[in-house]
Amino acid sequence: MHELFDYPTFERDFLISHHVFTTSLDLMQELIKRYSVKKEDMNPQAQPATAVVNVLKDWILMEYGNDFNDNEAILKVVQEFFANQLSKDDPETAKELKEMLDIALALKPPYPVDLSKAPKPVAPKKTKGMFDFLAVSSLEIARQMTVMDEQMFHKVKAKEFLGGAWTKKDANVRAPNLTQFINHTNRIAAWVVSEILKQTTTSKITEAITKFIQIGRELLELRNYGGVMNILTALHSAPLGKLKNAWINIPTRERKDFEELTEALSLLGHFKNYRDTLKTLPASTACIPLIQVTCSDLNGLGEVFENTTTDGKINWDKHQKVANHIWSIKRFMRARYVLKPVDVIQQYILSA
Template sequence: MPKTKGEDGPDLRGGSMDVLIVHATGADKNDLMFYEAFLTTYRTFITPKSLIDKLLYRYNKFRHMSDNTRKRASRNAFFLLVRVVDELCIGELTEEIIQILMDLVFKLLCDGELVLAKLLRNKMLNKCDQRKQLALNNNFSPLSALSVSVKRASLFDFKGEELAEQMTLLDAEAFQKIEIPEILAWAKEQSEELSPNLTTFTEHFNKMSYWCRSCILTQPKAQDREKLVNRFIKIMKHLRRFNNFNSYLAILSALDSAPIRRLEWQKQTTDGLAEYCTLIDSTSSFRAYRAALAEAEPPCIPYLGLILQDITFVHLGNPDMLEDGIINFAKRWQQFNILDNVRRFKQVHYDFKRNEKIQTFFNNFDEYLSEEALWQMSLEIKPRGVRRKPEPKEPPPAESSS
């Protein structure tokens, strides 16, 4: 089903499964976006195993024909199959798929297609190596030699830029593990089992936010709490420069949380925080944040909460199928446009060096108080209905601009 005149999106609004596959294998330079959208979203209407079977059938059917058009169709089906293999999630690489691909490599060698055989074999080996490495990582938890310290470190023992770099490394490590299919699955079922890396990334955001709140509210003196808030604001400045919107918003959500916001702060502190809050103003569908993200160059770590909101909105607001039971590819096109930033940002990595002292200080942000405990501490500092008299404040020491 072609799109109507003046309609946005791909030329093909919808079609049967086989029509979409044929269109993807026939995509030319002018239709590469359809090709990428197909690869990003095909799991919403066909399994990887079934797609590999169909592409293999198409490759075998046309490869010995003399007609150049059909030979090209065969070759295109093979290269699409290679991309599918290259982008398989580790959990999707079943023994059955490995055996199918091994048989194809053997067949290619027998037919003298050495270049194609080598290409597919290398992709397979790379995926198998990734699976082995993941299994090793899951069974290995290194112990830090710096985990025991005589003096407990504080946020002021490190430069703000260094803290922002190490926060970004932790975010980037978790972000790189997220697979695009996890986000699509979350929009449909919101299952932690189907989206394990996405769940871990979201939990990391929440832990960091509660860690920041706990750092501030556990300080007995108003002056120390004020210094910590200003320290976190300076860390946010560096995070924004690094295009790390995830940690930026985790800290912002902490500083703007009710148990902290209700306390009394100096005007320059509240004014400084208000400036950073404009980025995530929700009154215009987060226009400022969307504009900042659109302008950001990789490396970048987006705030996934808004991506999940957008992808869920598209899923709930559009049918999977059009009339006559054909697949609604216009819906997949919208999903692709939302997910393309995630795919783009995952391709570029940060080059910060790991600082074990700071990572030990963070302790993966596992040390934090519950929401109830944070509220209790906030109420002890400033009871409800009672205007607290300002505590005598010594002039705060000058803090470095780092």
């Protein structure tokens, strides 16, 4: 028995991956051609006009119209299509699509969120007029790390994951937001190491390590897996591994938490525990996934599969796999954390 064709998934994967084998402008022009097919030239059961309209609706909704926002040429073509041909055939639908596009174009990531129900931030205390990091609430630090991570994660566009764009010489052009996010994760890991090493006594180093384990636990509760990994990368680094006298005095509770954090994001089975957890989360869940795992997966697919088959056709099997990996994390971008920013904490982290 043949498997039923999953059209919604096919359409989603096609819209994500089409940049590899065509352009958005060419795709739009082909859709207009399909829309314009005369009734006498088609199968009596076919409804190309309706199908094209539905594709355009989904395309606009996907990433809030990023493909149209990034390209003046395609934006001009689609606006003219709405104003002329579609408006003539179906004024109500043309108006609806125009409004959808206008709303999408007006939004800029990260998209607005109602903070009226956000938990009250835990205000940091000042010691002798100085910002004492170790005295700040671990929960609030985790929240502020998450706010910053979310702002960068939500700016990353699906097409920035295509073709290893973030690894190219022109990565800042082809994948500016993804490159910025990757650089941010590296800076945070370096900050954790720096914050611990700048402590002047063994007891203070122990206190700082303990603090970051507590922050890691809070990040895990927030489902900020990227933030947890940044802390684990630092705590498992060679410079901190040498501080054996400090590690010996880590409290039992935090030592257990450290083991659990390490297990949650264990590299065993190519992050099997993390992958299994991610699969159970609905798209309505606010989450910061491990961007480096997705990039690694996509690099692997790029090494194993060619963009075209041996007979020169589009290798849809590859593009479908790539799109599925991208969507596995992009799906979380419609959910938002409801957390208020605390500038003094964010500024300390970014400037440290």
